[in-house]
Amino acid sequence: MLDERVSAVTGSTRRGLSKVAVVYEELRNAIVQLELAPGARIDKPALCARLGVSRQPLAEAVARLADERLVKIEPQKGTFVTRIRMGDVAEANFVRRSLETATVEAIAPEADADLVQQLKRIVDRQEAALTADDIDEFYRLDLRFHRALQDALAMPRVAETIETARAQLERVRRLLLPYARRATDTVAEHQTIIAALAVHDPEAAKAAMAAHLDTGIAELRDFASRRPELFEA
Known part of the structure; x- marks a missing residue:
């Protein structure tokens, strides 16, 4: 606090x-x-x-x-x-989706075993946090997963742009994570991204990241219809 x-x-x-x-x-x-x-x-x-x-x-x-x-x-x-503006969220998601899909596409051809193992360890810890019902730790590990991908790209300005866009999106994700389905789906989506990187498949990595980010936005729209007091047009 x-x-x-x-x-x-x-x-x-x-x-x-x-x-x-x-x-x-x-x-x-x-x-x-x-x-x-x-x-x-x-x-x-x-x-x-x-x-x-x-x-x-x-x-x-x-x-x-x-x-x-x-x-x-x-x-x-x-x-x-x-309050959370759906227009701002859509714009921020467009920026983040564009850059994060490009990130995994770029790093996939040369993703080494160390990166893959690092990502797997993060996801293993996410599963443990989910089992312990520790949403705060799950969230911190989620940030670490995406930052590990940005670190592998090694383009600081891209990371800064993603971070700026992330502000609007992260409030949304914090709202959704307490719901078991979103957290469980996040683990599965991260594992799909890792699998694509492990076999050096840029198209599969790009598609997996796009699906991961798009699913969250779809669930947000459903959530907003149920909690309109947190949102504005």
Whole structure:
């Protein structure tokens, strides 16, 4: 929770990261991980006190989040976590799908045994987390799976673009993961991606990643029809 992050902010600034960067990351994580729910009002004085920062770094961090459409600043009213806009999700998914399918297509011909084993270990741990009903750990491992693919591509700007698009999508995925079907399907989809990489088949890897990302969007649309208070047109 946010009030447990004070030591993280202090430690990070001691390691040379700016307070703006640290506050931005902490707030962004809280929004993406739904600690701050869609529609929630951001209490700036309370956050400054909890994180041990002045209003200036918080204001700069909030401005960055507004650029990413994760918060909305309403003059005379306050700053609010945006509700999830289906248009933003569709746009972000288009960017992520384009880049992540291209990523696995590019790395498949030379995917080595070390990468395949690394991905298998991550998925094995995902299955263990699912058995233990530990959704937070499952989610962290899911991020690690996709980052391992980006690391294998070794194109930092591509990874940064995916990360920016991911912000809108990850709130959605956090909403869906507690449902057993989505988490179970995620494991199976990851295994299909690994299998394609293991045999160095770029077309199969690309198709598997596309199916993985498309399934999540289809399930989101169904979820949005049942929980309209979290979404806006």
